[in-house]
Amino acid sequence: xxxxxxxxxxxxxxxxxxxxxxxxxxxxxxxxxxxxxxxxxxxxxxxxxxxxxxxxxxxxxxxxxxxxxxxxxxxxxxxxxxxxxxxxxxxxxxxxxxxxxxxxxxxxxxxxxxxxxxxxxxxxxxxxxxxxxxxxxxxxxxxxxxxxxxxxxxxxxxxxxxxxxxxxxxxxxxxxxxxxxxxxxxxxxxxxxxxxxxxxxxxxxxxxxxxxxxxxxxxxxxxxxxxxxxxxxxxxxxxxxxxxxxxxxxxxxxxxxxxxxxxxxxxxxxxxx
Amino acid sequence: xxxxxxxxxxxxxxxxxxxxxxxxxxxxxxxxxxxxxxxxxxxxxxxxxxxxxxxxxxxxxxxxxxxxxxxxxxxxxxxxxxxxxxxxxxxxxxxxxxxxxxxxxxxxxxxxxxxxxxxxxxxxxxxxxxxxxxxxxxxxxxxxxxxxxxxxxxxxxxxxxxxxxxxxxxxxxxxxxxxxxxxxxxxxxxxxxxxxxxxxxxxxxxxxxxxxxxxxxxxxxxxxxxxxxxxxxxxxxxxxxxxxxxxxxxxxxxxxxxxxxxxxxxxxxxxxxxxxxxxxxxxxxxxxxxxxxxxxxxxxxxxxxxxxxxxxxxxxxxxxxxxxxxxxxxxxxxxxxxxxxxxxxxxxxxxxxxxxxxxxxxxxxxxxxxxxxxxxxxxxxxxxxxxxxxxxxxxxxxxxxxxxxxxxxxxxxx
Numbered sequence: 001x002x003x004x005x006x007x008x009x010x011x012x013x014x015x016x017x018x019x020x021x022x023x024x025x026x027x028x029x030x031x032x033x034x035x036x037x038x039x040x041x042x043x044x045x046x047x048x049x050x051x052x053x054x055x056x057x058x059x060x061x062x063x064x065x066x067x068x069x070x071x072x073x074x075x076x077x078x079x080x081x082x083x084x085x086x087x088x089x090x091x092x093x094x095x096x097x098x099x100x101x102x103x104x105x106x107x108x109x110x111x112x113x114x115x116x117x118x119x120x121x122x123x124x125x126x127x128x129x130x131x132x133x134x135x136x137x138x139x140x141x142x143x144x145x146x147x148x149x150x151x152x153x154x155x156x157x158x159x160x161x162x163x164x165x166x167x168x169x170x171x172x173x174x175x176x177x178x179x180x181x182x183x184x185x186x187x188x189x190x191x192x193x194x195x196x197x198x199x200x201x202x203x204x205x206x207x208x209x210x211x212x213x214x215x216x217x218x219x220x221x222x223x224x225x226x227x228x229x230x231x232x233x234x235x236x237x238x239x240x241x242x243x244x245x246x247x248x249x250x251x252x253x254x255x256x257x258x259x260x261x262x263x264x265x266x267x268x269x270x271x272x273x
Numbered sequence: 274x275x276x277x278x279x280x281x282x283x284x285x286x287x288x289x290x291x292x293x294x295x296x297x298x299x300x301x302x303x304x305x306x307x308x309x310x311x312x313x314x315x316x317x318x319x320x321x322x323x324x325x326x327x328x329x330x331x332x333x334x335x336x337x338x339x340x341x342x343x344x345x346x347x348x349x350x351x352x353x354x355x356x357x358x359x360x361x362x363x364x365x366x367x368x369x370x371x372x373x374x375x376x377x378x379x380x381x382x383x384x385x386x387x388x389x390x391x392x393x394x395x396x397x398x399x400x401x402x403x404x405x406x407x408x409x410x411x412x413x414x415x416x417x418x419x420x421x422x423x424x425x426x427x428x429x430x431x432x433x434x435x436x437x438x439x440x441x442x443x444x445x446x447x448x449x450x451x452x453x454x455x456x457x458x459x460x461x462x463x464x465x466x467x468x469x470x471x472x473x474x475x476x477x478x479x480x481x482x483x484x485x486x487x488x489x490x491x492x493x494x495x496x497x498x499x500x501x502x503x504x505x506x507x508x509x510x511x512x513x514x515x516x517x518x519x520x521x522x523x524x525x526x527x528x529x530x531x532x533x534x535x536x537x538x539x540x541x542x543x544x545x546x547x548x549x550x551x552x553x554x555x556x557x558x559x560x561x562x563x564x565x566x567x568x569x570x571x572x573x574x575x576x577x578x579x580x581x582x583x584x585x586x587x588x589x590x591x592x593x594x595x596x597x598x599x600x601x602x603x604x605x606x607x608x609x610x611x612x613x614x615x616x617x618x619x620x621x622x623x624x625x626x627x628x629x630x631x632x633x634x635x636x637x638x639x640x641x642x643x644x645x646x647x648x649x650x651x652x653x654x655x656x657x658x659x660x661x662x663x664x665x666x667x668x669x670x671x672x673x674x675x676x677x678x679x680x681x682x683x684x685x686x687x
Contacts, residue, residue, distance in 0.1 A: 129434070129436075131435075131437075133443055143454065143457050143458070143461070146440075146441070146454050147458075149440050150440045154440070155437065155441070155442060155443050156440060156441060156443075157441070157443050157444050159444050159446075159450055162445055165443065165445065172445060173430070173442075173445075174429070174430070176429075176435075177431065177435075178431065178435030178436065178437075180443065
């Protein structure tokens with residue numbers, strides 16, 4: 001992976017600055033092959049594409065995602081309700097507001113900040129045409145998650161996770177498969193209350209993850225944890241709605257940018273975003 | 274796999290799980306299947322893909338050893354779901370063209386009309402031109418249409434930018450899980466419809482139900498064929514469970530078309546029964562014949578209508594011929610079952626076997642003869658009672674090393 005990036009740097013290909021940690025390009029095998037084959041020059045089209053790609057990085061909340069949700073929405077959807085204090089995970093203690101009658105309450109101020117950064121990251125990935133995979137092993141919400149993924153044109157996996165899906169992908173799917181660029185966990189636990197295999201595998205494959213972590217989950221391997229409730233239907237529907245709106249917004253913005261580019265190929269109009 | 278594509282060749286080298294040998298040997302192996310395809314043998318090896326038959330023995334040895342591996346894969350069931358695409362679209366198209374041209378050459382060689390040259394003619398011509406003393410059918414030369422030789426395979430599941438086409442691609446079993454997703458969506462839609470009716474106070478328990486009589490669910494193999502994917506027993510059971518759940522809803526008739534797509538009609542067994550027409554003799558009395566076999570006994574029966582219930586077997590009365598009650602019961606059973614005991618006169622002849630098997634043979638013969646006098650429904654009743662099924666049991670053969678069919682020799686400890 002690192003070798004691929006290095007080869008690209010040596011060839012003089014200007015990589016757009018990437019904000020997140022461990023952003024993987026399509027397939028490590030092809031990074032070397034294609035880099036050796038082509039030495040791209042800075043043509044007009046690549047310059048304009050770079051402009052489009054880098055434009056969202058100039059403003060902190062380019063997609064204006066903070067207007068999608070408020071603390072009251074989170075409270076009404078029961079996002080602050082955690083499990084009982086016996087189920088509490090040690091590493092979730094910083095995210096908890098407190099505990100009432102033995103039930104942990106998640107700090108919604110922290111949740112707001114984490115959710116904002118998670119949605120922002122998702123929007124940037126969707127803007128750049130990345131593959132987003134929604135994962136959840138909760139049977140009651142499987143249909144909702146799959147419908148959400150279908151509606152925004154992304155992918156879902158709410159079924160039995162076969163061992164080598166990420167780590168043994170060329171054998172499982174065929175050579176030349178492209179792995180997801182972001183995995184969104186709407187519940188990081190599987191049906192036996194252990195951490196989902198996908199969290200560890202994504203960390204192994206350098207794929208960033210966004211995960212809704214409840215008070216009994218381990219947030220350490222998740223890149224953008226979002227402390228919140230993953231058991232209530234209202235909360236799950238809220239998350240699905242937010243992710244869908246974010247991704248649709250980002251894709252629409254991209255299409256808009258490309259249309260603008262099409263209208264004026266000479267320069268890019270830094271107009272109202 | 275294209276010979277000329279650099280990236281594909283690199284894939285070959287990097288992912289050596291598929292083919293472990295160099296491009297020349299790989300191209301030689303391409304016309305796979307157990308036999309050697311003769312399609313392009315008929316003209317010279319200007320074609321790089323087919324120069325395997327008469328090339329160096331070294332090459333053929335390697336090719337044959339590789340072909341053994343490939344044929345096992347290709348003779349597996351549900352080949353379409355076997356794995357990623359091993360032969361590209363253009364390759365298969367080229368094979369089809371070559372096969373058609375080869376077919377015309379072969380027809381000209383045999384002096385026959387190329388337009389009306391069928392597969393049977395091809396097989397006979399190949400057997401004539403290349404006589405093979407080998408016994409194994411898979412080892413003989415064959416010339417078949419490429420669609421029968423190369424397995425049906427799935428096309429590549431993602432586009433030029435690498436994004437898969439199906440939203441459930443990363444599950445591994447996209448067609449099956451998408452089917453489950455759709456079925457569940459339909460179930461939710463039916464429940465929503467029911468709730469709307471309840472809201473308007475139009476909900477009734479006795480809504481029109483889907484009729485499932487005379488049809489069965491798709492078998493697992495049929496479902497696999499439909500989805501072009503391999504599924505496990507557990508997956509299949511889950512699918513049937515979900516469909517049953519959909520059918521348990523009162524207003525499931527809304528989704529009848531969807532459900533019927535996954536059901537097959539059962540064949541009605543009785544419609545296969547051949548019933549002889551009634552014959553009339555010179556006095557206008559209806560009669561019919563029937564014959565039956567059981568073990569080594571063969572019997573024939575002449576059944577006459579408007580009789581008094583007299584039965585004669587080989588010229589003697591049935592009471593004298595069958596002194597045992599059980600045998601007489603066997604004779605009476607078909608008549609007693611259809612409640613026509615005193616109606617018919619029977620003239621039977623029987624030979625072979627013992628008294629029990631003769632009685633069984635006659636019973637079958639009587640049932641078959643009676644069919645001409647009965648209606649469709651009664652025929653079906655008789656079939657379900659087992660009166661029309663010939664008993665397949667015969668004497669089991671004695672095996673060497675044993676005293677009888679099952680009895681072993683006495684075991685002596687020392």
